[in-house]
Amino acid sequence: MKHFVEEYPLQIKKAIEIGNSAVFTQTEKKINNVVIAGLGGSGIGGTIAAGYLYNKIKVPVVVVKDYHIPEFVNEKTLFIASSYSGNTEETLEALAQAKKKKAEIVCITSGGKLLKKAREKGFNHIAIPKDYPPRAAFGYSFPQVLYVIHKYGLISKKFEKQLLESAEYLEKNTQEIKKNAMELANFLFEKIPVLYIASRFEGVAVRFRQQLNENSKMLAWHHAIPEMNHNELVGWRKKNNELAVVFFHTPEDYFRVTKRMEINKKIISEYTSNITDIYAKGDNYLACANYLVHLTDYTSVFLAELKNIDAVEVDVITYLKSELSKI
Structure with a gap:
């Protein structure tokens, strides 16, 4: 796990490249609110992004860490589904509900079912590098939330310079x-x-x-x-x-x-x-x-x-998901 932590500044720099290279289909919808859905290592990016957006954005931002989405979600909602693995069941269920409500959907993921759905349904999406524990890919996933919101014209790109400068400070x-x-x-x-x-x-x-x-x-x-x-x-x-x-x-x-x-x-x-x-x-x-x-x-x-323990191991979460898959 330590080597993942060490590369955090580099992840931020690469995330800037990924965010800039992502090409979105433009929409004529006027976005009235933003909902960011994600859990664990994927969801925390939405929470921290919301802190940044608090005094930067003129529409409400809600972070959802559950199976269900707010009743207000509609065709003027920007719905961001963030799941590093692409297989987080809560996020996928929330996505299905957002689709029924005709929200404007964007996916942030490294693969799995979420990337497959994004490609099949034509959702705007940003693909980030694979093969990390989700929490160890935070430097890749978190900045993408800001890039998505910028691409919909809701915030300026001032964040990019601040991200780059912070990455350089961490390196030095x-x-x-x-x-x-x-x-x-x-x-x-x-x-x-x-x-x-x-x-x-x-x-x-x-x-x-x-x-x-x-x-x-x-x-x-x-x-x-x-x-x-x-x-x-x-x-x-x-x-x-x-x-x-x-x-x-x-x-x-x-x-x-x-x-x-x-x-x-x-x-x-x-x-x-x-x-x-x-x-x-x-x-x-x-x-x-x-x-x-x-x-x-x-x-x-x-x-x-x-404590002389393995920082990467999360066997109990693997067990929980295995049990849930039987339902």
Whole structure:
């Protein structure tokens, strides 16, 4: 898994080439909303993209991680089906529903049933490289969500320069990132990670939690601030040094969210002595998100090494899918 993490900046650069080379059939439909369907390593790209789009796009964006799509989906919906394998049953079922509602459909995949359907039905689609664990192809799949939305005229292409610059920064600062990732891994080793982050960047925390689950074979939880201050904060009542809290910070954070984090740390420090801060590098959303994703991906792999386990193995998911296939 480590070599997949190491190539993340290169994946972003190649993703830019793939996005630019994709040719779409133009539509005369006026897009009124965007729905991004995907799960796991494929779905998290939609979540993080939604954070970027929050103050960039003038139509609603909804991320679906389920079998069913919203009732509002219609012929003016841009429906993006993202499944790395192309065989994710929830995404395929959601796609069938979107087709019935005559949505404008685009597929992002490396193959499988989804690519076959896209070709048979004439859906616009972007094919990305095969033979990766889905979560390890994030650098290929995530940028394609932005390219799709750009190709429909809903956002500018400003994101491309930011993606490229962030990839170059990650390449130039690999050793520092790995050093910080190892420090974070040592901090979290044999602990239960608790991750806190500003709401707009919640997708980054979700990504880290998923990587801890799959690569490090650990349970973890996350919450977003300020919402966490209206509920979970009250749950901190009992001393527990098995909990290790990570506060993620970015230059994009609203100043009152930053102050909330300071107060939260003061409160939580009464109940665990394990609290640390991680600061993103970058001057825009994509730079910060890519930095944190890369650092925490490394952390999840380093934790697997500390635990002497296989970061790639996900046998229980394979078993679950096998059982579901019998239905």
